[in-house]
Amino acid sequence: MQKKWLIYGAYGYTGELIAREAKKRGWNPVLAGRNPDKLKPLGKELELETRVFPVGPSAAENLSDIALVLHCAGPFQKTSGPMIKACLEAGADYMDITGEISVFEHSFAQDAKAKEAGITICSGVGFDVIPTDCTALKLKELLPDASSLSLGFDSDSGISPGTFKTMIEGMGSGSAERQNGQLIPVPIGSQHRTIDFGRGSRSAMGIPWGDVSTAFHTTGIPNIATWIPMKKSRIFGARIFGSAGAILALPAVQKALKNLVNRRVKGPDETRRAGAPAYIWGEARNEDGVAKTVRIKTANVYDLTVYGALESVSRLLEGEFPKGSYTPAMLFGSGLVEELPGSGNFEEETIYPG
Template sequence: MQWMIYGANGYTGELIARAAKQGGLSPVLAGRDAGRIEALARELDLPHRVFALDAADRVRDGLAGMALVLHCAGPFSATSAPMIEGCLAVGAHYLDITGEIAVFEHAQAQRARAEQAGIVICPGVGFDVIPTDCVALKLKELMPEATHLSLGFETASGLSPGTSKTVIEGFSTGCQVRRDGRIVDKPLAWGRRVIDFGAGPRSAMTIPWGDVSTAWCTTDIPNIDTWLPLPRAAIAAARLGNLFRPVLGNRWVQARLKGLVTRYVKGPDARARARLSTRVWGEARNRQGDRKVVRLTTANGYALTIDGALAVVMHLLSTTVTPGCHTPAGMLGADFVTRLPGSGAFSISDR
């Protein structure tokens, strides 16, 4: 069955395309940048298509004959909806590597349409959010009566251009958490605490990570927040940044900042990706105050995205999966992440 990597000319899309070819797979490479797509397709000896996402008929024509699309072209806040519509129209499974809450929420809203079209919609099949989603499900299995779930990660890897642009978009929205089943807006760095992600206590703050949406779908736990370790000075600066959120959300300012990203941000090289691992942490609590904590060490986020995304692709192309909207752990189980290269076993404790 034919399948496509859209955005194969981007940083992560190209890494996935090269890994797919090395693994004996033959995806169709696609994107809107004809020069870069054609050059990569020639180098890898793979088929290609060139089309933009600005018109529904172009997207449908571009996806004709595809059984599955792995969507890697960010920022996903702008690109995911038209690609999902195209997949619904042609009957192709939709996967992406986003970590954006709004994208997950939009995808979940298409559940009934996906069921009717007979396709699977599963965003977040990379570092965003495979490890944290699997930790969330493991905690749910350990504490079925949990009412509160906290998730976080610690990594030294740099950001790709696409991820950097997503972070810039987040400057204007502040933080989001889930409370009593609803997503609510909070100021930047609204929550602060000390967390041991696996290498000793670190100061940490809340961030608007995709699990605020996906972990709810995976676990039904009604209160969810997500955390990132940062120096106290950086957390203080983030809190101060709340004063400038209206300016940071200005369209001109956003465009200028994203332009700087395009010019200067290249993403970590192969040596950095191989050297740097990621620590993932999760904590579940029940009404009685009991706790369960799960820690996990994985490969670098970009390496995990490559292996995780391709593993989900192969699963969907070789296995019958109930149509609808899924999360990675919901579809492949809590232990999925531990089977990926560079991942260890879950470490479980009460603190």
């Protein structure tokens, strides 16, 4: 019998996908969130227990009988910290589906507290960052003396309202990379190169993806950048767009953009998800100039999040894992992504200097 666990933010786009798949598998998670009008109808339909409470000082009171929380309510930059605090107080393991660098850094900063409380914290058990995190560890295994790491993905998946709002919150903050072990902000649009993610060479732009944080903890490689395909004209546009960051970060502008998302963005339907796999790419180099490249094709961004989150929950509930703060690949190994529905196997390539 599965231990009692809870999905917080169960009525959001991705949270609901996870809740429905869990029920389909015969699991019975507790569904939770702060809006009873959205939560209770879903709980009634799926015949699952519901708990209405905000993420805040009293949240731990609602977790006293819960073994694990899967946190799906963004923006995680605002909600993750309080939920982790509640899990520390309640003694419940914590997982989330974030891709935000600041959230990962906060999660790792709780390592000592997690060990003291006897819980495991693992942020990023969705598309952010399971496939790229597993790719990072795979490359470290193939090239143990790697000094630089590049990771990226290519997908036509579409976007959910929550992800769109997270992107809006990040406007004005620019991009980021890791240099000599330190997180460094860089102007958006300033990083560009050509990459074959798995369906031909394309121009690419650096982005502030979560692996800039997580891959360092997973591999120890000191120099890390993250990439997506982008037309050269749009890279130039992103550079211009980024210069307006101070304006885009204004509360009134943020509110207007989020209201627009509420009215216009619904998230990709099942048909679109089924026809939009993701292509994951990674490259590691050592000081001698030897490069290892790996690629893997996976399910759609959102379907992989469902599969990855539920697989991670199942493994943590049923197995014995160390306490503290970890990445998905640190806990479950580089092969985790290959075992998820819709995933292929890693394809490897070696390039020698000269």
